[in-house]
Amino acid sequence: MKKTLILIFFTFSISLSAQSNFKNFLKSSCPIKTWVVLHPFKAKKALKISLEANKVSDSVAKTNLLDGDASGGQVDAFRHAYWLARLHQEIGRGAARSLGKAHEKDNYLTFKKKELEDGVVPDKISSTMDLYNNEEGLKLIKRRSETSQESLLYKIVNAIRAGKMKIIKKDKEGNFLTSEGTKISLASLKGKWKNNKCLVASDKNK
Template identity: 25%
Template sequence: MSGWFESKMAGWDRLTEGEKDYLFANPWDAFAIERNSKIAQQEAARRFGKGSLHNGAGDAFRHCYWNALLARDLGKGNAIAFSTAHEGFPNNPAGERDMDLHNNSVGSEIGAAHPHASDGVLSNLCFDALQSGRLKVLKP
């Protein structure tokens, strides 16, 4: 193995069993999932800095934005299915899992309600959801 395929297979070991099951059934979704994950991570770091990307406002925003992008690109059901599977890793603290699932749900609602929105519009809608208190944050 070499190149792109090798790097993707190395990442396969870090997926939950639920994520693997989802990707076996929906292999082409992997491209949108990875692309949107990177976009959400970069936008959260840009808006909030790296210090709030674990249980803080940046983390809440990132989960919302990632799921808004996924719902727009893959449909709300698929966004929820994959992001729920993503939280199914062993020893995921219940409070963190609940926060992430809540924020994923808000994001998928936003993406489903705006199926033709640009990345920037979805980013702003998730930021508005954070500012209005719709997103859960564990650390201020």
Template identity: 30%
Template structure:
């Protein structure tokens, strides 16, 4: 569930650094394009003095390298264009919030702005009526007009900032998916263990085909509210939404409500199991396995696979994390499918056994001094052979590997 932004939070943002990033990415794109073009031209002109089969192979490889480099340049340009657009949207709406907040607080109606972007008065309408008597009714009407106006402008701008912050981040990082497959594979650290290396390469999924959206909304949200279920919309991939709406059509609103509660149930159990390894460690493996076991039990293994895999289709997903989650999800679904009548406690015990026997995978992201490893040293690891103190989340976003699932 997405965290709600507050007025004080967004007014405290300094967007100058994002604008600097735009400039750096444009300069980087131009540099890559210039250097790859120059190198490519020299290789193409080598036939007169390097006309052997080896020379032809070298020129062919050079042409591929040039294409990959130019594609990388295009990705940087795409990132820069996206970021410039989002910075502009954020600046415009934050300016609206700042200006309207100042106007509201300077008005004669003793107004203030709440953290969620709404405008209220410190004086009641009755107090306003008395103060402006014999024109009390007109004063109250005028005050309500300005409260509504400021409220609409500020809350709408805050909502738009929230949308740009959440949806924009997804669309922005999705540019990374356009890198050439050879580039993606070349910058990813491969485990020395061949089985782990195979898991890292095989347990990747394609990026979502659509644009992420907030869900539940519309008919499903209304149906949930009618049942007294108040669930705030979360940013989901197109495929996640399609799976949930299929569940709604085939199993009804109660099934959707239950499915939406399972991640929190799994997170609570994982935290009890190992509160210090929630971030890409043993507890995170536990959370994914237990979540998928529950979904497999309640809604079937096929639907659970569709939904859990759809959850990983965000852009720029760190490849080690994507492989970890998809692998552990699969282990959990097998537990649920093979034990359809198991109690929650029995499922948790089976999940624990898988983790402690080393069947699950985690991420080694720290050295023995507790320092974060650089991105090219972060490794996928077996859950039993990895010290819990060394697990953790890799910094930033990842260069995604080609999807297979």
């Protein structure tokens, strides 16, 4: 009850300009709501960073810094690494990691409902990729570091180009491949949390 009251107070204390975004944040499933209740004084900052990470990733996708693939590719890896790095910088490693894990639990519930995340139905390999890249992002910065967002951006891009993160194996046309390099039909992936997609180092798929 005490935490609920804190959350209610926190919700009403945020600025009007952020209320609609915060309401959307709270519309997420139970794992995200639980994180908010457990971290009431970090939630507003986490929301701001989450929106920032999406915006920066969208900008990176429009450049030639990475492969432009926001669903299983380098831009996807960038988004998660940048998100967790910035969260670590602003709210600490533990809170950042737990929010990243809550997001992946949310993705599993999204799969169960057959809803979309970033335009596609999430699956286990995507979640594994995200969690791996989350951890890599956490390593790239310390809490309260004075590293600028631009410096962090290039630090992550360089790490991805060096193969330090994970992406989903695809061919030049964007088709998913097995570990042996066999094309995976989209029909065989439908409705399956576990499938035969595989992860490769982030400097592959070139």
